[in-house]
Amino acid sequence: MNSIWTLARRADRLNPSIIREILKVTEQPGVLSLAGGLPSAETFPIEAMREACAQVLTDTPKEALQYAASEGYGPLREWVAATLNAQGQQVNAAQVLITTGSQQGLDLVAKVLVDAGAPVAVETPTYLGALQAFAPFEPIFASVASDHEGPLPGAIEALRHDAPGCRFLYVLPNFQNPSGRVMPEARRQAVVAAAQAARVPLVEDNPYGDLWFDAPPARPLAARWAEGTVYLGSFSKVLAPGLRLGYVVAPPALHPKLLQAKQAADLHTPGFNQRVVHQVIKDGFLDQHIPTIRARYRAQRDAMAAALTEHLPAGSEWSAPQGGMFFWVRLPAGCHAMAMLDSAVKAGVAYVPGEAFYAHAPDRRTIRLSFVTLGPEEIRQAVALLGGVIRRHLNEELQEDTP
Amino acid sequence: MNSIWTLARRADRLNPSIIREILKVTEQPGVLSLAGGLPSAETFPIEAMREACAQVLTDTPKEALQYAASEGYGPLREWVAATLNAQGQQVNAAQVLITTGSQQGLDLVAKVLVDAGAPVAVETPTYLGALQAFAPFEPIFASVASDHEGPLPGAIEALRHDAPGCRFLYVLPNFQNPSGRVMPEARRQAVVAAAQAARVPLVEDNPYGDLWFDAPPARPLAARWAEGTVYLGSFSKVLAPGLRLGYVVAPPALHPKLLQAKQAADLHTPGFNQRVVHQVIKDGFLDQHIPTIRARYRAQRDAMAAALTEHLPAGSEWSAPQGGMFFWVRLPAGCHAMAMLDSAVKAGVAYVPGEAFYAHAPDRRTIRLSFVTLGPEEIRQAVALLGGVIRRHLNEELQEDTP
Numbered sequence: 001m002n003s004i005w006t007l008a009r010r011a012d013r014l015n016p017s018i019i020r021e022i023l024k025v026t027e028q029p030g031v032l033s034l035a036g037g038l039p040s041a042e043t044f045p046i047e048a049m050r051e052a053c054a055q056v057l058t059d060t061p062k063e064a065l066q067y068a069a070s071e072g073y074g075p076l077r078e079w080v081a082a083t084l085n086a087q088g089q090q091v092n093a094a095q096v097l098i099t100t101g102s103q104q105g106l107d108l109v110a111k112v113l114v115d116a117g118a119p120v121a122v123e124t125p126t127y128l129g130a131l132q133a134f135a136p137f138e139p140i141f142a143s144v145a146s147d148h149e150g151p152l153p154g155a156i157e158a159l160r161h162d163a164p165g166c167r168f169l170y171v172l173p174n175f176q177n178p179s180g181r182v183m184p185e186a187r188r189q190a191v192v193a194a195a196q197a198a199r200v201p202l203v204e205d206n207p208y209g210d211l212w213f214d215a216p217p218a219r220p221l222a223a224r225w226a227e228g229t230v231y232l233g234s235f236s237k238v239l240a241p242g243l244r245l246g247y248v249v250a251p252p253a254l255h256p257k258l259l260q261a262k263q264a265a266d267l268h269t270p271g272f273n274q275r276v277v278h279q280v281i282k283d284g285f286l287d288q289h290i291p292t293i294r295a296r297y298r299a300q301r302d303a304m305a306a307a308l309t310e311h312l313p314a315g316s317e318w319s320a321p322q323g324g325m326f327f328w329v330r331l332p333a334g335c336h337a338m339a340m341l342d343s344a345v346k347a348g349v350a351y352v353p354g355e356a357f358y359a360h361a362p363d364r365r366t367i368r369l370s371f372v373t374l375g376p377e378e379i380r381q382a383v384a385l386l387g388g389v390i391r392r393h394l395n396e397e398l399q400e401d402t403p
Numbered sequence: 404m405n406s407i408w409t410l411a412r413r414a415d416r417l418n419p420s421i422i423r424e425i426l427k428v429t430e431q432p433g434v435l436s437l438a439g440g441l442p443s444a445e446t447f448p449i450e451a452m453r454e455a456c457a458q459v460l461t462d463t464p465k466e467a468l469q470y471a472a473s474e475g476y477g478p479l480r481e482w483v484a485a486t487l488n489a490q491g492q493q494v495n496a497a498q499v500l501i502t503t504g505s506q507q508g509l510d511l512v513a514k515v516l517v518d519a520g521a522p523v524a525v526e527t528p529t530y531l532g533a534l535q536a537f538a539p540f541e542p543i544f545a546s547v548a549s550d551h552e553g554p555l556p557g558a559i560e561a562l563r564h565d566a567p568g569c570r571f572l573y574v575l576p577n578f579q580n581p582s583g584r585v586m587p588e589a590r591r592q593a594v595v596a597a598a599q600a601a602r603v604p605l606v607e608d609n610p611y612g613d614l615w616f617d618a619p620p621a622r623p624l625a626a627r628w629a630e631g632t633v634y635l636g637s638f639s640k641v642l643a644p645g646l647r648l649g650y651v652v653a654p655p656a657l658h659p660k661l662l663q664a665k666q667a668a669d670l671h672t673p674g675f676n677q678r679v680v681h682q683v684i685k686d687g688f689l690d691q692h693i694p695t696i697r698a699r700y701r702a703q704r705d706a707m708a709a710a711l712t713e714h715l716p717a718g719s720e721w722s723a724p725q726g727g728m729f730f731w732v733r734l735p736a737g738c739h740a741m742a743m744l745d746s747a748v749k750a751g752v753a754y755v756p757g758e759a760f761y762a763h764a765p766d767r768r769t770i771r772l773s774f775v776t777l778g779p780e781e782i783r784q785a786v787a788l789l790g791g792v793i794r795r796h797l798n799e800e801l802q803e804d805t806p
Contacts, residue, residue: 004630046465057453132666243675
């Protein structure tokens with residue numbers, strides 16, 4: 001850029017989101033998209049929102065529209081603390097910081113904890129949005145080897161030597177984006193023990209924990225190591241993402257710096273939104289609402305599981321997620337998910353190539369499929385189209401290999 | 404902090420806002436506060452908000468509550484571009500980035516443009532929130548000497564030698580927070596010419612430009628040097644700050660990096676808020692609404708001007724602002740605004756000591772007084788109390804000096 005402007009070095013680490021670029025391509029009419037991580041709009045509580053907006057603008061319009069405290073709206077912080085405590089944590093409302101979506105929590109955590117050149121550990125694969133939030137602060141990412149239950153305890157212990165001074169390990173234990181995996185009880189215990197042994201604190205992200213289908217996930221890591229864990233939550237998946245409401249719960253040693261970073265970043269999250277959401281949820285709305293989301297997503301999970309079994313060729317690997325929003329599929333040998341995306345979109349179906357979710361050494365055979373955006377019948381059609389694309393690709397490869 | 408957590412070096416540059424700390428003290432019942440920069444809640448368009456919320460939740464509820472584009476809501480970006488163009492800029496909607504308040508614009512600008520140790524130039528005094536947004540990115544601040552018309556062109560030209568590689572000059576030309584000053588036409592021309600000569604681009608912040616009392620301010624700097632200026636605007640002062648809606652207009656060379664930083668920071672500003680505000684303003688609401696704010700604030704400005712003349716002792720200096728929200732007062736020799744705050748609050752009046760608004764060498768006799776939060780009668784009472792505090796302080800000093 002030959003211009004009057006000089007960019008900061010960190011700007012090199014800012015790049016267009018691959019998902020965003022893919023969504024541009026796939027948002028063409030006629031494409032069935034399994035790519036986006038968009039919650040089903042059918043679950044949005046529109047009527048409750050309408051009533052809550054009117055109520056807030058009747059009861060406390062001036063307070064809702066005025067500047068407000070950077071920490072967030074007191075009663076909402078109390079609600080968050082009480083809800084987390086009912087799930088096994090021991091949180092004081094004073095530790096809760098309301099954020100503009102939990103994405104902002106990731107940005108603030110990195111701003112406060114990450115120096116250029118400092119190691120930050122992530123799962124393999126890991127949430128792309130976290131990589132994007134952390135990257136501008138120029139960490140050196142350490143990819144922790146992981147299996148279908150989450151990061152391997154031995155690999156966490158090895159961080160002591162492999163990534164000395166590691167600022168934190170970022171983990172998404174419940175129905176991870178992108179892998180869909182959930183960390184079982186024994187793995188949670190082992191992960192916390194390993195992190196403590198390696199003296200690597202944890203950043204625990206939990207946007208999907210309420211979206212379980214059969215049984216709730218085990219207690220959060222934060223409940224086991226409160227002083228060593230920052231915990232992030234979100235209202236995006238249980239109410240609506242367009243409100244941009246999340247929260248960060250931090251140990252008392254860390255909360256003030258996150259709060260100061262929050263204030264510098266946007267003064268405070270919209271007070272109107274905080275009050276409206278509190279109005280919606282304060283009398284138990286979510287106890288009725290979340291089960292309806294679970295039922296819907298479970299049916300869509302089942303539809304996708306059946307369709308994958310029916311339409312994907314031999315050599316494809318996946319396991320049905322027990323909650324959340326995503327299937328993680330490994331295509332047969334010879335497939336390159338990114339290279340195949342173009343023909344998939346031409347055939348009328350879109351996915352996210354899994355390589356976007358690795359800090360290092362991506363597995364290029366992987367893809368992420370959302371089962372929450374489309375209904376069951378569209379899911380079946382989309383997966384059938386996807387199966388055709390893969391089969392054609394494998395056939396062409398076979399022909400090329402045959403002289 | 405003897406703990407498992409290691410803070411980033413930049414965390415040293417995060418500190419509790421002095422204003423925030425002062426507001427905690429001054430929000431006691433019985434204290435008339437001239438400290439906060441809170442717009443008058445009487446100006447908030449509650450009825451229009453109520454109708455707009457209902458309309459958006461009827462017309463496009465799913466779109467409003469779903470994830471949305473990081474750039475912002477298209478029609479709102481178009482509105483911003485059209486409005487700025489009517490004021491003399493030449494902006495394409497594609498250059499507009501909707502932010503979570505203009506405070507976020509300051510954070511994003513610094514994230515993209517400021518390296519540790521790089522110079523960033525600011526006015527003397529300057530907006531505290533900008534210092535707070537920039538500081539975590541560890542610039543070396545250069546304070547540009549300024550007078551009642553804004554920064555001195557000679558001091559800007561001198562940046563070429565005094566602060567080589569200066570990333571930008573941050574300026575707030577209209578009714579500056581804290582000084583209340585407005586940059587006249589000739590000074591604008593000279594500032595732009597000096598910045599071009601020194602090859603220092605501009606970050607122009609304009610939250611108060613619509614709040615003029617007698618005549619609109621001269622054309623923005625961005626209209627004179629589009630490729631060398633980032634322009635920030637806000638809906639906080641003309642609608643309501645609790646919605647957290649602002650925008651950054653950047654030259655095409657810079658916009659993509661700001662957009663990527665925005666996406667990493669919070670994905671997008673709440674789409675619901677963007678649609679509600681667009682619904683409120685799209686048919687000319689502000690053309691009727693802003694004049695009512697101007698009339699209210701002009702009357703309050705007049706009340707404060709009269710009260711200052713009546714109650715402040717000789718040796719106090721100020722000039723009545725031609726718009727915006729603040730008087731900037733220099734107390735008589737021997738006054739130390741920070742040291743006197745405690746007795747002021749005990750007497751029932753609060754202000755912000757001006758020293759918070761300097762990157763270097765504060766003038767400790769200065770104070771910032773908001774005339775928009777309280778009504779005329781309360782303003783008169785508050786200034787009378789303030790006059791008493793200053794007089795008592797000067798008398799005590801006199802007595803101490805007399806053996």
